[in-house]
Amino acid sequence: MDSNNNNVNGLNGAYLALLKPLARLFLRFGRGFREFAELSKTAFVAVASDDYGIGGRPTNGSRIAAMTGISRKEVCRLREKINGGKAMHVERMTPVQEALRMWSADAEFTDERGLPASLPLSGSRCSFQSLIRRSAGDIPTGAMRKELQRIGAIDVVGAEIRMRSALPDLTADEAELETQLRAGPYPLLAALASNQSQPPNGACKPHAALSQSLIRSSEIPEVRTQIAQRLRSANRHLADLLNAYEMQNNGTCADDPAVPVSAGVFYVEALDTTET
Numbered sequence: 001m002d003s004n005n006n007n008v009n010g011l012n013g014a015y016l017a018l019l020k021p022l023a024r025l026f027l028r029f030g031r032g033f034r035e036f037a038e039l040s041k042t043a044f045v046a047v048a049s050d051d052y053g054i055g056g057r058p059t060n061g062s063r064i065a066a067m068t069g070i071s072r073k074e075v076c077r078l079r080e081k082i083n084g085g086k087a088m089h090v091e092r093m094t095p096v097q098e099a100l101r102m103w104s105a106d107a108e109f110t111d112e113r114g115l116p117a118s119l120p121l122s123g124s125r126c127s128f129q130s131l132i133r134r135s136a137g138d139i140p141t142g143a144m145r146k147e148l149q150r151i152g153a154i155d156v157v158g159a160e161i162r163m164r165s166a167l168p169d170l171t172a173d174e175a176e177l178e179t180q181l182r183a184g185p186y187p188l189l190a191a192l193a194s195n196q197s198q199p200p201n202g203a204c205k206p207h208a209a210l211s212q213s214l215i216r217s218s219e220i221p222e223v224r225t226q227i228a229q230r231l232r233s234a235n236r237h238l239a240d241l242l243n244a245y246e247m248q249n250n251g252t253c254a255d256d257p258a259v260p261v262s263a264g265v266f267y268v269e270a271l272d273t274t275e276t
Helices: 002-028 033-051 061-068 072-083 095-105 128-136 141-150 171-183 185-197 217-248
Strands: 154-157 160-163
Touching: 002 033, 033 061, 033 072, 061 072, 095 128, 095 141, 095 160, 128 141, 141 154, 171 185
Parallel strands: none
Antiparallel strands: 154 160
């Protein structure tokens, strides 16, 4: 029993280490746990439905609830969302987003032109304090003020707080991150998950990872330079191989459809190996 518990805790530690970079990316782009939880539940329902059906049919809702721990009512809602092509749509806001939305739309916090008004810090109505109380529940006003300052959404001018007319535009950064996630982490995790599901003699997806090495901090800049050169070379070889097959198979007939294929290598420092 102790051995089994250790194995479970070890795998959970690896899962936690994987989730921490995702949490950093979510927070970096103003997304919180509500968005993560909604997307995570949607993924669990989609996989349980697609991978564990019987006779080629999707898994029924009761079995999905039993497998995932998500209530049958939630399973039904999420399946309707998936079937409607809205699996990636998330409408739940963080408290910061809700505060900014209310500040921009609620008559209590807008001026005669309908724009976000300058708000006194405290007061039972028409104040920053009342805005946070209505939009963020029990989160302290000071904590919300500091977070809004951190993301560049407000200016504190004397005893008043003003919303900036132009918030930081992260559209280009988000598009670049989407491309990188689809090209790198997703294919690697998809290959690992696929290989775990393959029968003993199945066609496993090739993947390889070097063991972690300990490098003196003073040598890291040189290591980065050397690794960058080798990564570019390795990627060129992989790209040349895949491009050659793509050109060779250009115009593939309908009964032999083309399949997207990804391959790549990576470098990272200070992996999170914290045991929990």
